[in-house]
Structures are given as structure tokens and as C-alpha cells.
Amino acid sequence: MSIQRLKLCVSKLSCNLVLSLLLACLTLGGCAGQAKREDSQAQVRELIFVAGASGRVGRYVIRRLKDEGRPFRSLTTSKAKAIERWGDSYRKMNWVEGDVRDSARMQQIVAGATRVICVVGAREATGPNGPEFVDYGGVVNLVEAAKAAQVEHFVLLTAIGVTDPEHPFNKATQGALQWRFKGEEHLRNSGLSYTIVRPAGLVNRPAGEQRVIIEQGDNWQPLLRSTLSRDDLSQVLIESLANAGARNATFEIANDPTQGPGDWRLLLDALQPDQP
Ligand SMILES: NC(=O)c1ccc[n+]([C@@H]2O[C@H](COP(=O)([O-])OP(=O)(O)OC[C@H]3O[C@@H](n4cnc5c(N)ncnc54)[C@H](OP(=O)(O)O)[C@@H]3O)[C@@H](O)[C@H]2O)c1
Numbered sequence: 450m451s452i453q454r455l456k457l458c459v460s461k462l463s464c465n466l467v468l469s470l471l472l473a474c475l476t477l478g479g480c481a482g483q484a485k486r487e488d489s490q491a492q493v494r495e496l497i498f499v500a501g502a503s504g505r506v507g508r509y510v511i512r513r514l515k516d517e518g519r520p521f522r523s524l525t526t527s528k529a530k531a532i533e534r535w536g537d538s539y540r541k542m543n544w545v546e547g548d549v550r551d552s553a554r555m556q557q558i559v560a561g562a563t564r565v566i567c568v569v570g571a572r573e574a575t576g577p578n579g580p581e582f583v584d585y586g587g588v589v590n591l592v593e594a595a596k597a598a599q600v601e602h603f604v605l606l607t608a609i610g611v612t613d614p615e616h617p618f619n620k621a622t623q624g625a626l627q628w629r630f631k632g633e634e635h636l637r638n639s640g641l642s643y644t645i646v647r648p649a650g651l652v653n654r655p656a657g658e659q660r661v662i663i664e665q666g667d668n669w670q671p672l673l674r675s676t677l678s679r680d681d682l683s684q685v686l687i688e689s690l691a692n693a694g695a696r697n698a699t700f701e702i703a704n705d706p707t708q709g710p711g712d713w714r715l716l717l718d719a720l721q722p723d724q725p
Contacts, residue, residue, distance in 0.1 A: 497521040497690065498562035498600075500549060500591055501569035502542065503531035506606065506651065509683035510566055511542050517687075522562060524549075524569075549587030550577075552594070559594035564690045567591055568606040571625070580628040588632030592639050602642045602696070604689045606682075607633055609647045609669035609701050617673075633699070637723060642696055644689040648682055649675040649703035656680035660708035663716040664701040675703035685713065694718040 497514060501507040502523030514521040521543060525531040528544040547554040549569055559565065569591075571583035588605065595603050610616035611630040619626040636643050649672045661681050664672065685702060689695040698720040 494563060495520055496562045496564075498524070498559050498565045498595075500524045500565065500567040500587075501606075502544075503527075503534065504568060504570060505653070506568040506679050506682060506686075508535050508539065509680050510568060510686055511539075513683050513687055515542065522558070524558065549590055550582050552590040555590040555594040556597055559591065559598050559600070562595070562598055563601050565591065565595050565600055565603045566606075566686050566690065567604065568686070570606075571628075574622055574625065580622070580625040584625070585628035585631045585635075589635050592636050592641065595641060596639060600641065602644070602690055603636060603639075604644045604646065604686050605633065605636050606686065607645060607647050609649050609672050609703075611647065612667055613669070616669075637699075644692075644695040644697075645699040646682070646686060646689065647699065647701045648677045649673070649701070650677070651679050651682065652676045654678035654680065654704075656684055657710045659704035659706050660711045661685065661713035661716070662703055662705045663713070663720070665699070665721060667701070669701050672701055672703045675705075677703045681713075685717070688714060688717060692717045694720040697722040699723050 497519060499507055499510055499514070499521055502511045503525035507523070511521060511523050523531075523542045523544050524547055525544055526546065526548055528546055531542075531544065532539050545558045547558050549555060567588060569583060569587055571578065571580045573579045584607075592603065607629040608618070608626060610618070611626045611633065613619065614624065614627065616626055633645050636645065647669070654676075656678055658678065659681075661677075681704060682702070692714070694717045700720060
């Protein structure tokens, strides 16, 4: 081979090398770009709709979601009142205003959500803003909106003893709990993936001070005098969004003051799904 030809080969070779390196960089860069895009799509893919976000349980839920950096949308009837109630740190909580009794509005604002946590509770004992229209009608509207939005999972907060007309609270409120049970039934029969959480009396105690106990089978009487920290509850509600054990399960929950904190996630893992 002549020197001239050798030089040509070497220069061709290095050209190819440079080209290959360039292509490799472009491909890697492309992959990284694609991975980044997929990451941000994964983030967009989760959007947790929190109904009752402005309430005493809801505030813990959205605080935790914010601290965990998870995308969420917070429902309230009045953003101004919610901020006034919980302070300025609640200003940037992705508020949307709406009334759960308004089905068209629920369809509109649940659209785009991938999961729902409902901790709504009627503030009035009777009348058009009472349990029948909020704890039942409102839950029906949210469930229907969630179905239309094809959400992956719906977590509903109700209360221990909702099945029993003899429950003292039911007796004292002309059957307010029966509407909660009807709301539960609507969700159970909706075809959505769900978790129904029935707490004992709620208190504002920091999470992790007392053991969380979970029961199934509607055996609520032993829990009648028990309490549950709203902060503990908020963790369980969020965990229930994606815990396989909590899928299509209903459970009662309380704190046991005689025991220190334990690993309550294991209790969720061991839950049994509801029998159809
Ligand atoms: N207290 C207990 O000991 C206990 C025990 C067991 C179960 N629970 C259940 O736990 C749930 C939550 O308790 P909580 O202490 O957080 O209640 P809460 O402080 O009274 O909060 C109620 C939430 O429901 C919302 N809401 C009421 N009517 C609405 C409507 N028409 N449209 C949209 N949102 C509406 C409120 O929104 P606005 O702020 O915008 O009005 C608020 O965010 C209640 O359902 C209760 O039944 C309570």
C-alpha cells in the first residue's frame, strides 16, 4: 500500500471513529432525554385529588403530600376560608373550589386525577348540607367523577359502626351514619379499585405516639371508646392509595394507647379484600 493510500485509510478510519463517537453521544443524549421525559411523564401520571382537603383530617393529608413532593389537587368550598383556618403555609396547596353536591363541577375538577382521597364530612346535621347530600350524595358524585376520569384507586374515609342503626352516634343524629354506609356501598359497587377506612374518634395527636391497630369484619364495638390520631390516619390514607393489601378492602382503625408505635404498614399488607 502506498503512503498516500495509508494516509487516506487512517483519515477515513478516524472520520468513522469520530462519527461513531458522535452517534453514540447523540444516542446516549437521546436516551437521557427520553428518560427525563418519561420521568416527568411519570410525575404527571400521578395526580391525587383530595376531597375535604380543608378539613381537620384533610389538612394533614395535603401537608404530607406536599412534603413528599407528590402532585395533588385540594378541594374546598372556599379557598379563602381554608387559608384563614390553617394559616398562610396553606396558601399554595393547589386549591380548587367546588361543592361535592354539584355533580357537573365534580366531573370537571376530578378530570385528570389518577387517585382520589375523600375525607369529606357534612358540617351540618340535617338539611341540604347534611349527611344525606354530602356524605352520600357527595360521595356518589365523586365516585362517578372518578369513574369518568378512570382513576386508579379511590380511598374513602367513613367511620366505625356505619352499619349499625344502634350506634350511639347514629341514634344521636337521626341516622347520619347510614348515609356514610350508603356512600361506602356505592363505592364498593362502582367497579373502581378502592379502600374504605373506618376510624374511631379522631383527635389531633402527632403521628407515631401510639400503636395503630386495624380490624376487619365490622367488629367496631370494642373500638367505641378508642381514639385515632388524625396525623396517623393521614399516613394510612396515603399509603392505602397504592398498597396492594388495601385494595378493595374495608377496615376499622384506632390507636392503642397501651402500646408504642409499630409497623402499621404490615397491617395493611395483611388485609383481606371484601367479599362480593
Ligand atoms: N370527628 C370524629 O371523631 C370522627 C370519627 C370518625 C369519622 N369521622 C369522619 O371523618 C371525616 C373527616 O373529619 P374531619 O374532622 O376532617 O371533618 P371536618 O374538619 O369537619 O372537615 C370536613 C371537610 O368536608 C368538606 N365539606 C363539607 N361539606 C362539603 C361540601 N358540600 N362540598 C365540599 N366539601 C365539603 C369541608 O370543606 P370546607 O372546609 O370547604 O367546608 C371540609 O374539608 C368526617 O367525615 C367524619 O364523619 C370523624
